[in-house]
Amino acid sequence: MDKPxxxxxxxxxxxxxxxxxxxxxxTLRASSEAGLPAISVSPLQGKFLHLLxxxxxxxxxxxxxxxxxxxAIWLGRALPPPPEGKLVSLxxxxxxxxxxxxxxxxxxxxxxxDVVIGPALETLPRLARELGPASFDLVFIDADKPNNxxxxxxxxxxxxxxxxxxxxxxxRDGRVADAESSDPSVVGTRELFETMAHAPGQDVPVATVTxxxxxxxxxxxxxxxxxxxxxxxxx
Numbered sequence: 001m002d003k004p005x006x007x008x009x010x011x012x013x014x015x016x017x018x019x020x021x022x023x024x025x026x027t028l029r030a031s032s033e034a035g036l037p038a039i040s041v042s043p044l045q046g047k048f049l050h051l052l053x054x055x056x057x058x059x060x061x062x063x064x065x066x067x068x069x070x071x072a073i074w075l076g077r078a079l080p081p082p083p084e085g086k087l088v089s090l091x092x093x094x095x096x097x098x099x100x101x102x103x104x105x106x107x108x109x110x111x112x113x114d115v116v117i118g119p120a121l122e123t124l125p126r127l128a129r130e131l132g133p134a135s136f137d138l139v140f141i142d143a144d145k146p147n148n149x150x151x152x153x154x155x156x157x158x159x160x161x162x163x164x165x166x167x168x169x170x171x172r173d174g175r176v177a178d179a180e181s182s183d184p185s186v187v188g189t190r191e192l193f194e195t196m197a198h199a200p201g202q203d204v205p206v207a208t209v210t211x212x213x214x215x216x217x218x219x220x221x222x223x224x225x226x227x228x229x230x231x232x233x234x235x
Contacts (some may be wrong), residue, residue, distance in 0.1 A: 006215035010044060018043045023074065027103040031068030034099045040067055041142070041168065041218040046074035049140060052077035052164065054226040058137040059085050062127075062158060064120050064151050064163070065143030066091035069100030069113070075140065076109040088136075090120045090143075101226045134160040134205075143167040146188035151194045152226075156205040161230045167192065169220035171213050181205060196226060205230065 003011075024043065034037065041049065053075055061075050066089040079085030093095040097117045097157060105115045120143060127135070139155040141148060148167060155165045169174060170187055170193070175186045196209045207226035214222050 004215075006219055010042060010120075014164045018047055023107045024070065026106060027068060027070050027073060028047060028090040030103055030106075031070065031099055034068070034095070036068050036096060039218075040070040041074075043219070044216065045123065045214075046071055049166070050074045052166070053138055056137055056164060060138075061087040061090040062136045062139045062155070063089040064124075064139070064141045064155075066115050067096055067142075069103040069107075069115070071131055071142065071230045072100065072104060072113050072115075073101065073107045073109060075138075076104070076107070076112045077198055082111040086113050089115045090123050091115055091117055092119050094144075097223075113123050115156045121150055121154075124151070124158070130152070131158070133157050134163075136160065138162070140167045140168070142150055145172075145185035147171065148188050148192040152192055152195055156207065156226075156228060158224045159185070159228045161205070161228055163228050165207065165226040165227075165228065167224040169213055170224045171220065171223050176211060193224070196224060 015039055017101065028040065031040065037195065049071060053109065058078065059080060061079065063072055066072060072087060072089045078088050079087060083220050091100060096205045097115050100115050102117065104110055136158050137160060139159050141151050141155060143151065152165065152167065158166055172186050172189060172190050175181055175183065176189050181187065205228050209224060209226040211224040
């Protein structure tokens with residue numbers, strides 16, 4: 001079967017704009033050989049995250065969902081050397097975390113990227129206590145979709161004013177528009193958008209948000225972006 005045209009376009013653009021990268025290729029190969037699902041961001045998406053972090057001058061990044069460390073490597077490469085630059089990547093699966101740590105070490109980023117094992121909804125409150133609010137410049141959410149609304153609420157607290165939150169996989173092959181869907185990932189994504197569309201309330205950070213549909217190697221999907229504006233307080 002012929003490739004869809006958008007995959008051909010991704011192949012073309014990737015060849016021109018990303019090129020060969022032995023470390024990233026090894027990361028994908030090691031993840032596949034370890035049995036991890038092939039759901040990492042695409043090379044073009046990874047470079048988008050990399051450029052976004054550079055444009056922001058990001059120094060502190062939080063990632064929710066490590067998988068094999070592919071996106072963490074893209075983001076980690078955009079940061080200044082430690083201790084100024086630091087990426088905290090949360091992963092619930094011990095096997096995935098072990099693969100991610102090995103891939104990150106192979107990329108020479110062990111000093112920059114910390115992979116923290118455990119359910120993110122247990123780790124995030126601890127980070128808030130230990131680091132305080134507004135501790136990160138950029139948050140990338142790419143984990144289990146039913147919990148995205150809760151991840152986003154924690155991200156609002158942990159991202160500094162002017163910082164950015166990116167949530168991946170929010171279009172779900174277009175099924176996000178189906179109000180009758182019982183798919184937990186669709187239900188969670190729709191709840192995420194409801195949360196993003198309405199200010200959480202007084203003394204809680206608010207954000208300006210948008211979302212884009214995408215096509216490519218990852219199929220028909222999209223991402224949401226929020227810029228944290230500060231705290232909503234009663235007038």
